[in-house]
Amino acid sequence: MARITAADRRQQLIDAAFRVMTRDGVAAASTRAIAAEASAPLASFHYVFSSKEELLREVTESLVEKMLGAAMDGLELTGDVSSSLRHGLHNLWEVTEGTAAEQQMLFELAQHSLRTPGLEDLARWQYERYFGATAQYLEAIADAAGVQWAPSVKVARRVLMSFLDGLLFGWLVDRNSKEAREAIDAFVESFATLAVPRTIVAPGSASADQARRAA
Amino acid sequence: MARITAADRRQQLIDAAFRVMTRDGVAAASTRAIAAEASAPLASFHYVFSSKEELLREVTESLVEKMLGAAMDGLELTGDVSSSLRHGLHNLWEVTEGTAAEQQMLFELAQHSLRTPGLEDLARWQYERYFGATAQYLEAIADAAGVQWAPSVKVARRVLMSFLDGLLFGWLVDRNSKEAREAIDAFVESFATLAVPRTIVAPGSASADQARRAA
DNA sequence: GTCTATAAGGAGATAGAC
């Protein structure tokens, strides 16, 4: 009889968990439901995972990295801040609407992590990855256009990330795609005013320190 | 023996549900946990509520209205769009950080409603209330300053609501209050550029229609 | 009219048969 290896079983269960969570939600993804989805006996779950928490960590980490990869893909740069942002965010929004189930799952995973003792760091890691990727994107735009972000990249990325995350959550509720797209255009127009000409600062000065911290 | 009336029992259970959900999360608020918190026998739950869904609707509706009332309270208007927004949003943020548990509970309620068959309309109602209140606020600012929102109040309120909702979710994860406040300042500065001079339009013209729709 | 006791089923985790 062709037995399955532990590594293969592990991957089967991760894939099954992913399907159950996108289809029925994170709360519905019991070890039983996951094992059934994978056509695996229930005991095989605890044979390859020490606990459900271990599976949640793997699923979260791989989905976050996958979505960040997909999101960063369509972000082309032109010399102009406004048009870079506009094209980049509309591209991102296409990906987002096309992966609605995964997006909802990511929200649920973050919320679940926040409430589960021992899992709080996972939600924090997830959002640090988001914030890091957003900062990277804004830096790239600023470099291409020869500008800098006011008052700092740190603050600008929080403004952008907050808008996008909130836009997504609101859209998951009301699915108003038209208004979401119009909101992106209006946001880009106003947000671009935070891109200001680069100031040349003397090394070691207070504003040089500030510029370094901001980067 | 002084027996309790059904109406009193109902209110006791609602209050208890509120305490359990703010303390332990919506997912932890089982009928047992709620009844225990209210020091009531478990069966009294289904004596006054036909189902758990009925309780969730009551809890959600009363909390949304309560938070909207608290949020709208500190929103003073000056003649200037930027300073009105800045003071208003910082005031709102004070309330928000001071009611973190309730805010997290509202996210959880919305997410739970979205995933629960028969409860989807509750999440939609919740966000319609948010969007309605935000539009009202933006209208009041525009009236006080004698300006209008571009491209429309509908779109501007979605930009503002998205930013605030996303800022809140991000803060619930990383609790970075300093960055959140700085993000509000940066956002206000850029968002205020969507307030433009009012155009006087001939009644019945295409742009008059547009202005009416926008209102 | 109120609540004890129980039904009916789902959860995570594991002992021990094979």
Add this chain to the structure above:
DNA sequence: GTCTATCTCCTTATAGAC
């Protein structure tokens, strides 16, 4: 090395004793 069968505890809901 794999999985059947079970343990313990949890859930919503209700029958029926008082």
